[in-house]
Amino acid sequence: MIFLAALPLLLLCSCSPDAGLDEAEILPLNGDVIVLGGGIAGLTTALEAARHGASVILCFRERPDERWMWRDGILGTGEEGNAAALEGALRHYGGSEGKEWHYRLLARRADESLAWLSRETGLKVIPAGGFLYLPENLSCDQAWERLYNKALDEGVRILEGVQVEELLFGKAGQAAGIKLADSHGLKHTAYAPAVVLADGGYLGDGERMEKLAPGRPVASWRGRGEGDSVRLARAAGLDLVQENLFSYTLAVEEGQKWVEADPPPGTLLIVDKEIYSFLPQAEAELASAVLQSEAGTGYLLVAEANLEAGAEPNWPRYPGLGAFLEAYGIDLPQLYRRFSRPQGYFYGCPVKAAAAYCLGGIAVNEAGNVLRADEPVPGLYAVGESAGGLHGAALMPGAALTEALAWGRRIGEAASRYAQG
Ligand SMILES: Cc1cc2nc3c(=O)[nH]c(=O)nc-3n(C[C@H](O)[C@H](O)[C@H](O)COP(=O)(O)OP(=O)(O)OC[C@H]3O[C@@H](n4cnc5c(N)ncnc54)[C@H](O)[C@@H]3O)c2cc1C
Structure with a gap:
C-alpha cells in the first residue's frame, strides 16, 4: 500500500x-x-x-x-428471479429518459453483482420485498x-x-x-x-x-x-x-440541515390543496409533487393515536388538527374528514424535496x-x-x-x- x-x-x-x-x-x-x-x-x-x-x-x-449506507438496500431479481420485471421497474422509475442499455445491464447483472459482493465480503442479505435485499x-x-x-x-x-x-x-x-x-x-x-x-x-x-x-x-x-x-x-x-x-427525497429541517423525513406509517402529505397518504414506495412521486407545488413546500401530518409506541416522529406536536392548520396557515377543512378524533394530538411539520443523488x-x-x-x-x-x-x-x-x-x-x-x- x-x-x-x-x-x-x-x-x-x-x-x-x-x-x-x-x-x-x-x-x-x-x-x-x-x-x-x-x-x-x-x-x-x-x-x-x-x-x-x-x-x-x-x-x-x-x-x-x-x-x-444500506438505507434502501440493493437490487436483485426478487423471489421470482424475474430479470425482465426488474428491467421494467427500472424503466418505470426512469420515465423513459434513462438508457435502455443501462436498464438491461443492471437487470441482468443484479443477482450476479449481489452474489459477487457476498463472495468478496461475506455479506448475507435478506429479501426486503419487491426487488430489494x-x-x-x-x-x-x-x-x-x-x-x-x-x-x-x-x-x-x-x-x-x-x-x-x-x-x-x-x-x-x-x-x-x-x-x-x-x-x-x-x-x-x-x-x-x-x-x-x-x-x-x-x-x-x-x-x-x-x-x-x-x-x-x-x-x-x-x-x-x-x-x-x-x-x-x-x-x-x-x-x-x-x-x-437530481433524484429527490422528502426532507425535514433539523437545526440548519435538511434530513430525510422518514415518516411513520399513517402519515399524510399535504401539497397545495391535495392530500396524499405517504407510502415509502411512492416517495419519488411525492417528492416530485412537492417540487412542483406553488410554494415548493408540503406538510407532513400524523395523528398521535395512529402511531405505534416508539414511532413518534421528531416533529412539533399540536393539540388538535386546528392548531396544526393554524400554525402553518393551511386552509383545508376537508382534512377533518380524514380523522375520527381531530381534537387529539398531532405531529406535523413542513417538508421539502431535497436533492439526494446526482x-x-x-x-x-x-x-x-x-x-x-x-x-x-x-x-x-x-x-x-x-x-x-x-x-x-x-x-x-x-x-x-x-x-x-x-x-x-x-x-x-x-x-x-x-x-x-
Ligand atoms: C446515507 C446513504 C444511504 C444510501 N443508501 C443506499 C442504499 O441503501 N442503496 C443504494 O443503492 N444506494 C444507497 N446510497 C447511494 C450510494 O451510496 C451511492 O450511490 C454510492 O455511494 C455512489 O458510489 P460512488 O462510488 O459512485 O461514489 P462515492 O461513494 O460518493 O465515492 C466517491 C469517492 O471519490 C472520492 N473523491 C471525490 N472527489 C475526489 C477528488 N477530487 N480527488 C480524489 N478523490 C475524490 C471520495 O473521497 C470518495 O472516496 C446511499 C447513500 C447515502 C449517502
Missing part, C-alpha cells in the same frame, strides 16, 4: 525540463489503470482491473464513512473495509487523502493520466493509458449547487466533500448530460467510455454516481449500489484489457 504521506520520499532531482516544479520533481507514478474515487464504484473497478492483470493505482480523498450481518463500513483489503491483496496501489486536480490527455486526445495533490500540498503526476472517473456526485459542492439548483435543499447526508470529476470534465471539454438533474454528470456510452463531442475518449471511463444520465428521471431505491457493482466490474475489466492492449 502506498499512502501519499510516504510519497515525498520519492522526491528526485528534476529530470524533465518542463516538469513544472521549482527545484525538484516528484517521480511520476506509472500504471495501467488509474481509478479516481474510493467509493463502492471505484473500489470495485480497481479490484476487477487488478484481477484482470492490470497494474492499478486507486486514488481518493476520503473513505466513504457511512456515506455508502437488505444486509443481515455487515455494516456498510465493514463491507467497504473488506473490499479495500481485497484490493490491497490484489496489489492495487492506494493513494489515500489525495485530491485529483487535472485530467491529462495524450496528443490524440486519449486518456493519459492525472495530476493530484497530497495532504501536504505536494503535486504529483500519475500516468496510465486508462483512467476511470468514480468520484461520486457533487451535491456537497454548495457553490455549484446554488448555481445549478438555486435555493434547492440538499439532504444533509450528502454534505461531506463531494466529487470533482464533473468540474474536471468541464475543464477538459468532456460532454456532460444535463447537470442540474442523475446528471459525465456523459458515457454503452461501453462506459466518457464522450467528447459525442465521440468516445479512448481510455477514459466514468462509473458510479459520476456517470450521468443513465437512470433517467429518478433513481430506483437500491439501484445505486447495483450500478456501482455491475458497472464497476464491467469497466474494471474493460479498462484493464484496453490498457494491456
Whole structure:
C-alpha cells in the first residue's frame, strides 16, 4: 500500500525540463489503470482491473464513512428471479429518459453483482420485498473495509487523502493520466493509458449547487466533500448530460440541515390543496409533487393515536388538527374528514424535496467510455454516481449500489484489457 504521506520520499532531482516544479520533481507514478474515487464504484473497478492483470493505482480523498449506507438496500431479481420485471421497474422509475442499455445491464447483472459482493465480503442479505435485499450481518463500513483489503491483496496501489486536480490527455486526445495533490500540498503526476472517473456526485459542492439548483435543499447526508470529476470534465471539454438533474427525497429541517423525513406509517402529505397518504414506495412521486407545488413546500401530518409506541416522529406536536392548520396557515377543512378524533394530538411539520443523488454528470456510452463531442475518449471511463444520465428521471431505491457493482466490474475489466492492449 502506498499512502501519499510516504510519497515525498520519492522526491528526485528534476529530470524533465518542463516538469513544472521549482527545484525538484516528484517521480511520476506509472500504471495501467488509474481509478479516481474510493467509493463502492471505484473500489470495485480497481479490484476487477487488478484481477484482470492490470497494474492499478486507486486514488481518493476520503473513505466513504457511512456515506455508502444500506438505507434502501440493493437490487436483485426478487423471489421470482424475474430479470425482465426488474428491467421494467427500472424503466418505470426512469420515465423513459434513462438508457435502455443501462436498464438491461443492471437487470441482468443484479443477482450476479449481489452474489459477487457476498463472495468478496461475506455479506448475507435478506429479501426486503419487491426487488430489494437488505444486509443481515455487515455494516456498510465493514463491507467497504473488506473490499479495500481485497484490493490491497490484489496489489492495487492506494493513494489515500489525495485530491485529483487535472485530467491529462495524450496528443490524440486519449486518456493519459492525472495530476493530484497530497495532504501536504505536494503535486504529483500519475500516468496510465486508462483512467476511470468514480468520484461520486457533487451535491456537497454548495457553490455549484446554488448555481445549478438555486435555493434547492440538499439532504444533509450528502454534505461531506463531494466529487470533482464533473468540474474536471468541464475543464477538459468532456460532454456532460444535463447537470442540474437530481433524484429527490422528502426532507425535514433539523437545526440548519435538511434530513430525510422518514415518516411513520399513517402519515399524510399535504401539497397545495391535495392530500396524499405517504407510502415509502411512492416517495419519488411525492417528492416530485412537492417540487412542483406553488410554494415548493408540503406538510407532513400524523395523528398521535395512529402511531405505534416508539414511532413518534421528531416533529412539533399540536393539540388538535386546528392548531396544526393554524400554525402553518393551511386552509383545508376537508382534512377533518380524514380523522375520527381531530381534537387529539398531532405531529406535523413542513417538508421539502431535497436533492439526494446526482442523475446528471459525465456523459458515457454503452461501453462506459466518457464522450467528447459525442465521440468516445479512448481510455477514459466514468462509473458510479459520476456517470450521468443513465437512470433517467429518478433513481430506483437500491439501484445505486447495483450500478456501482455491475458497472464497476464491467469497466474494471474493460479498462484493464484496453490498457494491456
Ligand atoms: C446515507 C446513504 C444511504 C444510501 N443508501 C443506499 C442504499 O441503501 N442503496 C443504494 O443503492 N444506494 C444507497 N446510497 C447511494 C450510494 O451510496 C451511492 O450511490 C454510492 O455511494 C455512489 O458510489 P460512488 O462510488 O459512485 O461514489 P462515492 O461513494 O460518493 O465515492 C466517491 C469517492 O471519490 C472520492 N473523491 C471525490 N472527489 C475526489 C477528488 N477530487 N480527488 C480524489 N478523490 C475524490 C471520495 O473521497 C470518495 O472516496 C446511499 C447513500 C447515502 C449517502
